[in-house]
Amino acid sequence: MRPQKIDDAKLIEGLMSVLQSKGFEGASLNDLAKATGLQKASLYHRFPGGKNEIAVMVLEFVYTWIKDNIYLVLTEKGVAPATKLQRAIQHTKELYQNGEKSCILNALSLDSGLVAVGDQISKIMLLWMEAFTALGVEQGFTAAQAKAKARQSLVLVQGSLVLSKGLSDPSHFQKAMVDVKMLFTNE
Amino acid sequence: MRPQKIDDAKLIEGLMSVLQSKGFEGASLNDLAKATGLQKASLYHRFPGGKNEIAVMVLEFVYTWIKDNIYLVLTEKGVAPATKLQRAIQHTKELYQNGEKSCILNALSLDSGLVAVGDQISKIMLLWMEAFTALGVEQGFTAAQAKAKARQSLVLVQGSLVLSKGLSDPSHFQKAMVDVKMLFTNE
DNA sequence: GTCTATAGCTAGATAGAC
DNA sequence: GTCTATCTAGCTATAGAC
Structure with a gap:
């Protein structure tokens, strides 16, 4: 077998970057090929x-990234909730390059008739909320309170990314990250 | 001249509906023609x-819709802030069909190389925030507080619409509308 | 596993009749 | 103003050499 020109991780990373910024219909195979350094036919292989x-x-x-960097971080035993929250927020900042990139869940949400994609998006969103709900419960909030905060955290992330993109100003995302921290700060 | 098959208002409404759900690249001229009852060539006319x-x-x-239904409503003289807020929220619910429809500002935000569109989106977002900032100031919040609340209101709308779409559950939008009201409720 | 070349189709856009 | 018919470019996807 010939050697792979690009390994799976880098490949997915390049593909994700294009889908994230252009969406499903907007991303052509030529775009995807250019971003990965492969030819279209190689992508089909x-x-x-x-x-x-x-x-x-x-x-x-x-999904795996969120599980490893958000869910497992927030549900780890023997670590202070404030520490876990700080870590999860840090990972979130890295994922969205501090507000410079938009969310692929949003970019792929437009109607394109792909049922599988819609199911995956909702699975990922639910995993995010499950993770933050667990954090809230551990902090002593009631289940209902924790669930509301988890929902609000996702709203803050998604909404602020829409503003950062629409206004070309990543500070909206950065401010929202502060708000997420406040949400789960017991005073 | 032949009579128009569809008036400008209905025409724009139909076109908006397609762009809103499919985005710019995802909306084909055939889609747009079908939604309006016109042929492609007629759209070009x-x-x-x-x-x-x-x-x-x-x-x-x-832009005009937001100006008329949000900005002018929230900056009207001689009406109680709480009343104005209630009206603006009601209009917002109508615009997004209580969370069933997603936001066209978000749908058209994907990179498509159209500078004019990006400028319009940011103009509309700024108008929204200007309106809610004015409301907050009238309620006695400091300029900085009011500005922060205005930003949060837009984050709540946009973020909750992303969740409602991604999770196929408009209740996220509806809960966010309650949160917007709380934001500007002085207790 | 990657490539060039190309098939087959649909997109956006135009010409011209009525 | 709307229509049918059509052009060209770009798209997704495949065939087959290396």
Whole structure:
């Protein structure tokens, strides 16, 4: 077998970057090929299902990323809640390059007739909220309070990214990260 | 001249609906034609600049709508702030069909190389925040506080719409509307 | 596993009849 | 002002050499 020109991790990263900024319909195979350094036909070798499969694989990667960097961080035993929150927020900042990048869950939410993609998006959002709900409960909030805060944290992230993009000003995301911290700060 | 098959208002409404749900790249001229009952060539007669001009005109309509239904409502003299807020929230619910529809500002935010569209989106977002800032100031908040609340109100709307879409659950938008009200409720 | 070349189609956009 | 018919470019996807 020939050696891979680009390993799976870098490949997914490049594909994700294009889908994130252009959306599913806006991302052409030429765009995706250019971003990865591969030719279109090579992408079909890696992803026989074409662009559809690429989107599914990228979202699978995002699910795993959120599980490792948000869910497992926030549900780890023996670590102070404030510390875990700080870590999760730091990872979130890295994921969105401090507000410079928009969210792929949002970018792939537009109607494109792909049921699988919609299911993945909701799975990821639910995982995020589950993680922050667990944090809130650990902090002593009631289940209902924790669930509300978890929802608000996701609203803050998604909404602020929309503003940062629409106004070309990442400070909206940065301010929202402060608000997320406040949400889970017991005073 | 032949009579218009569809008047400008209904035309823009139909075009907006498609752009809102499919985005700029996802909305084909066939989609737009079908939604309006016109043929593609007829759309080009109404909008010689093609899809690009359609998007610009739709966003111009949205700007006017926000001005009339949010900005002018919130800055009207001689009406109690709480009343004005209630009205603006009601209009917002109508605009997004209580969380069933997503925001066209978000849908058209994906990179498509259209500078004019980006400028319009930021103009509309700024108008929204200006309106809510005025409300906050009238209620006695400091300028900085009012500005922060205005930003948060837009974050709540945009973020909750992303959740409502991603989770196929408009209740997230509805809860956010309650949060917006709380934001500007002096207790 | 990657590539060039190309098939087959649909997109956006235009011409011209009525 | 709306329509049918059509052009060209770009798209997704495939075939087959290396």
